Amino acid sequence: MEIPISDLATRLDEALAAARDGEDVILTDGGLPVAKIGPVESTALLTRLAEEGVIAVPAADRAVPRLPQAEAAKDALSSLLGRLRR
Template structure:
């Protein structure tokens, strides 16, 4: 489905219903496509990328280690903000 911006304003509900039904709605301005409205799939982006073979899942789940440099930077920033607020 292709709609102009003016038509989209008048029939937004119709465009949303079309997107929900899986149809792409292309919005044009002066005959030039400027946006595409599409339905949101229920699967997550990571699951879709995994299904498409773009990425592979991690072999095992692991915690992200906290870096001492990050803690020191956080403390320095807190100290700086405290001095600026005085």
């Protein structure tokens, strides 16, 4: 689908609906293509990378470990902020 930039304001809903449906929308200026609105494919990309073994999907029950150093740094930062607020 092509939409002149001058018509974009009035046809934005149409352009976004087309992008949601997986279609690229080409914006033109004087008949020349200048920009493209298209679907976001990040979910498909992450799925593909996981299937190819490039990335690993974390387990749903995986807890983020709390490191003693991180707790000590958090306490020190809280203490410093408390002193600065006085």
